[in-house]
Every structure is written in C-alpha cells, then in structure tokens.
Amino acid sequence: MVCSVFVIAAATQTRSPRTPWGEPDLQGIWNAETLTPLERPARWAGTPVLTPQEAQAVEKWVASALGRDDRSRRGTERDVAGAYNELWSPPRNVGLSDRRTALIVDPADGRTPAMTPGAQKRTAEMRDYLRALLEGTASGPAGAPPSPRRSEPPPAYNIDRMNRADGPEDRSTLERCFGAPMPVFKRAVYRVVQSPRRVGIYVDFGQGQGFQRTIPVDGSPHLPPSIRLLHGDSRGRWDGDTLVVSVANFTPKTDFRGSRENLRLTERFRRVSPDRIDYRVTVEDPTTWTRPWTFEIPWNREPDKPNRIYESTCHEGNYGLLGMLANTRAAERLFAAGQGPDPATQDNATGGATGEDRTVANFPR
Numbered sequence: 001m002v003c004s005v006f007v008i009a010a011a012t013q014t015r016s017p018r019t020p021w022g023e024p025d026l027q028g029i030w031n032a033e034t035l036t037p038l039e040r041p042a043r044w045a046g047t048p049v050l051t052p053q054e055a056q057a058v059e060k061w062v063a064s065a066l067g068r069d070d071r072s073r074r075g076t077e078r079d080v081a082g083a084y085n086e087l088w089s090p091p092r093n094v095g096l097s098d099r100r101t102a103l104i105v106d107p108a109d110g111r112t113p114a115m116t117p118g119a120q121k122r123t124a125e126m127r128d129y130l131r132a133l134l135e136g137t138a139s140g141p142a143g144a145p146p147s148p149r150r151s152e153p154p155p156a157y158n159i160d161r162m163n164r165a166d167g168p169e170d171r172s173t174l175e176r177c178f179g180a181p182m183p184v185f186k187r188a189v190y191r192v193v194q195s196p197r198r199v200g201i202y203v204d205f206g207q208g209q210g211f212q213r214t215i216p217v218d219g220s221p222h223l224p225p226s227i228r229l230l231h232g233d234s235r236g237r238w239d240g241d242t243l244v245v246s247v248a249n250f251t252p253k254t255d256f257r258g259s260r261e262n263l264r265l266t267e268r269f270r271r272v273s274p275d276r277i278d279y280r281v282t283v284e285d286p287t288t289w290t291r292p293w294t295f296e297i298p299w300n301r302e303p304d305k306p307n308r309i310y311e312s313t314c315h316e317g318n319y320g321l322l323g324m325l326a327n328t329r330a331a332e333r334l335f336a337a338g339q340g341p342d343p344a345t346q347d348n349a350t351g352g353a354t355g356e357d358r359t360v361a362n363f364p365r
Helices: 002-011 052-063 077-088 117-132 316-336
Strands: 028-031 104-106 188-195 198-205 211-216 233-239 242-248 264-273 276-284 293-302
Touching: none
Parallel strands: 211 233
Antiparallel strands: 028 188, 028 293, 104 293, 188 198, 198 211, 233 242, 242 264, 264 276, 276 293
16 A cells, blocks of 8 residues: 555656756755654554544644643653753644655565664663663662763763763764764755756754765765765665665764664655655665665655755854753762762753653554
8 A cells, every 4th residue: 555655646747857957856945744653653553554534633633732832741851841842843734644654665564674683782782871870860760879880981882862971972962963863764854956967965954963965976886985974975876767875884973773884775766746756765784683674755845935944053163062061060069069969860861751742653542
C-alpha cells in the first residue's frame, strides 16, 4: 500500500521540470514537516496506511494540544522548558505523510533493523555512563550520592546533554550549535538551488542548527577516507529524473541513531509534481545494524517570497554555552564557601522532561 501511494503521485507528472541547462529542476523552498513517526508504533503493526478517518482523528488530537500554553506542570522544569522550547516544535496543523504510520518503507514492518552486538554494547556503555552522572539528583536513584564516574571521561565522543559542565564537550552538540543530524528527516525546511553540475541544499533545522550542502554532480569520487566531514562527503549523479546522492566520510562527532563514522547514505530526490519532491534515503552501517534500511518522506513546496530561508545563527556568539559553563563555575564556588547546593546534585541534563507529550506514539488507543 505504501508503494502504491508514491506510484500514484509519480504518475501525475510524466517529466520533471527542467533547468535552462536541461537537468531536472529541484529548486525552491521545501517543507518536510510531518506527524508520521520514523518507526511504526506497535499499535499500528501490520497497518502501513491509515484510513482517512483514522488519520483525521490523529491529526485532530495533536492539534488540540495546549503546547506552550499548558500550565499543568506549573512550577516544574518542564513548565519552564515548555514556555520556550515549544516555539521550535512543528506547527500543530501538520498532518501525516500520505496517512502512513511510519516513514520507514523497508523493512516492511516499518521498524529499524536490529542493532549488531557491538552497537548494542557501545550504546549501553554510553547510556550507563549518562545515567551514572544523574545519581545524586532528583532524576537518579532515591538517596544515592553523586557517582564517582563524574570524574571519568565519556566512553565515546559526547553528543548528548550530560549532567556535567566541566567544559563545552560535556554539553550536547545541539547546545554547541552543530548538532543537526544527517540525514535530517523531520522538523526541517530546505532551500535547493542548482547550477550546472552542482546542487546546493541549505538545511534549516531546529534552533539555528542549519547547515549548507554543496553536492557535486559531475562523476567525481568521494574524498579519501582520511578526510572526515561533519555532515559527510556528498557526491551526486542523475538517474533519469532522480538525483542520487552518495554520502560517506562522516566523523565520530555526529550520530544518527547509534551510527557514527561508518554511516553511509544513499539519497534519492525526485520531483513528482510542481509542489512535491519525494525524498528517499537508504541507511547503511554494518557495524550498527544487521541490514540496510530505507525511509521516505515527501517535501512540500512553500511559496518563495514569504518563506525566505535565512542563515542559522544558533545562539548569538555562542554566549548561551558560555553562560552554562560560567553558571556552573559560580555554583561550584558558592558550594565550596558553604552557600548553595552541590552542583553535582542538580539535574542539568533532562530538563525535567517527564510525562506524556502530543506525539503519534502517545495517541490514545
């Protein structure tokens, strides 16, 4: 059923628009917002596509969320976080992509394949380390003192919000302004420009995490494996009306669902109508998953003039990160002088993020 949706969409146009130099024209501003989760929730196992009535019920339920105006957790960290962070959440009138229950189209169950034993081990090591740093706080085991592991380096390059701020590397890559993942598959807007043998894609993601991709479409090979790039090295080619892009040479400072430097992507961009691009990505890493897997998401065109894409600046001059570190140093000095709590007993990682949110995964049965 999933494949048939896209066959119908592609059949509405026999030939993609062309640039003046004859290549398929992908240019414009494209929005990939969707309520469809990456993986199929268990409640919809065996149901790749919802009926129009089922999809409407999900979309209506999400749209009814109070969001930043919800004061049910008044006085908590969650309340304060919601007042700001909700601004960056997807609009509540976003729908499901083609009524699908998962963006993943292969495997057919809409779930990521099993992780390899090695990937499970390294994921567990990082998870246990981050949990240890929460010991002694309200988010850790009741009555436990701060863990001696606070003095240990993390088992791998840190990308998460850990409960420590000894230096910038203790903070998440999002807080350090380079945390946008590749591939970005939700909550993003893209601007595509083209020139002969080049495609440029500006990715506008989250709170200033945007980045620029310049993709050669000239048959040139990947850079040597010794050269590693934050968002990978992209090389494209045309397969009929489809732009096929191979992405390799990632660094260990990025993470996509457990995969780092061994991640390989094959992206396919096809304009199936004036207002839609089908974006399909095959994800591979034999050190992380037992088999490759593929997801697909439509990009919908936005009007150009009122939706100009501006440069992402994250927090101006990175002063936000400076404030996080300075605040912790001040708290440490006060505690040493007998004033204020031990910073190790304060949760500066989770932000009090507990309880239900308005996502498809939490849709009532």
